[in-house]
Amino acid sequence: MNDIVKCKICENSCLPSFKAKIMNKLDIQYFCCQSCGMVRTETPFWLSEAYREPIHMLDTGHLKRNILTSLQLKIFLSLNFPPDHKFVDYGGGTGILARLMRDLGCNFFWADKYAKNIFARGFSADELKEKVDAVTLFECIEHFDEPVSEIENIISQSNVIIFSTELIPSPPPRDWWYYSFETGQHVSFYTSKSLKILAERFERQYLKIGNFHVFAPANRFSQTRLGISKILMIGLSKLFQRCIKGLTWDDFLLLKKNKTLDS
Numbered sequence: 491m492n493d494i495v496k497c498k499i500c501e502n503s504c505l506p507s508f509k510a511k512i513m514n515k516l517d518i519q520y521f522c523c524q525s526c527g528m529v530r531t532e533t534p535f536w537l538s539e540a541y542r543e544p545i546h547m548l549d550t551g552h553l554k555r556n557i558l559t560s561l562q563l564k565i566f567l568s569l570n571f572p573p574d575h576k577f578v579d580y581g582g583g584t585g586i587l588a589r590l591m592r593d594l595g596c597n598f599f600w601a602d603k604y605a606k607n608i609f610a611r612g613f614s615a616d617e618l619k620e621k622v623d624a625v626t627l628f629e630c631i632e633h634f635d636e637p638v639s640e641i642e643n644i645i646s647q648s649n650v651i652i653f654s655t656e657l658i659p660s661p662p663p664r665d666w667w668y669y670s671f672e673t674g675q676h677v678s679f680y681t682s683k684s685l686k687i688l689a690e691r692f693e694r695q696y697l698k699i700g701n702f703h704v705f706a707p708a709n710r711f712s713q714t715r716l717g718i719s720k721i722l723m724i725g726l727s728k729l730f731q732r733c734i735k736g737l738t739w740d741d742f743l744l745l746k747k748n749k750t751l752d753s
């Protein structure tokens with residue numbers, strides 16, 4: 491592999507940053523963009539193996555994350571969209587979030603190129619003929635090898651994209667839980683600068699509302715309502731984390747330590 495590759499967001503130079511072992515067996519090179527700070531792996535040739543188990547056993551936070559996300563999303567959508575609007579959860583996995591959102595009264599549909607719809611059957615986005623009011627994309631874009639073409643496809647279906655991903659610190663750490671070395675499924679890591687550039691490539695404004703990222707046309711939302719959304723969403727997250735101690739992280743550490751990855 492070349493020592494210098496082109497950034498898939500801003501097209502400037504990426505330099506080798508560090509190497510790491512993924513899936514307990516492959517030594518992979520990570521690159522960092524010298525301009526926007528985005529970090530990516532070398533071209534991921536291992537994905538078909540990495541997705542043999544779409545929800546990895548180490549993803550102990552899968553359900554907890556969906557529950558918190560659904561409540562935060564309910565707040566955001568209620569304050570910023572009329573009640574009759576339609577939404578698609580893209581990369582929706584088994585349909586948990588689409589189902590939870592429908593349970594909370596939001597008209598959600600499911601889409602996923604790779605997963606089987608279990609919980610939101612009957613509400614596939616394939617049935618929709620028109621554009622929707624927003625597409626949600628939770629814990630997806632770090633899986634994209636080609637973020638620009640993926641976002642281009644999604645933005646053709648909706649003017650607004652609401653998504654989550656962890657922002658990578660700058661300079662990039664050598665070790666960080668979100669690299670998800672064990673699963674090999676996370677291949678792109680974004681800074682706020684890289685997300686702003688990505689939004690601008692599609693003539694969208696980049697907004698950060700709590701732990702949600704939003705690409706939307708300029709002045710699409712009321713600043714007052716966004717401010718209220720942010721306060722409520724952050725408050726809910728703190729309350730949720732404080733009240734529900736849970737075993738999610740302890741279980742992650744236990745499973746990781748036991749290395750029962752093949753069971």
Ligand SMILES: [Zn+2]
Nearest residue numbers: 497500523526
């Ligand atoms: Zn870049």
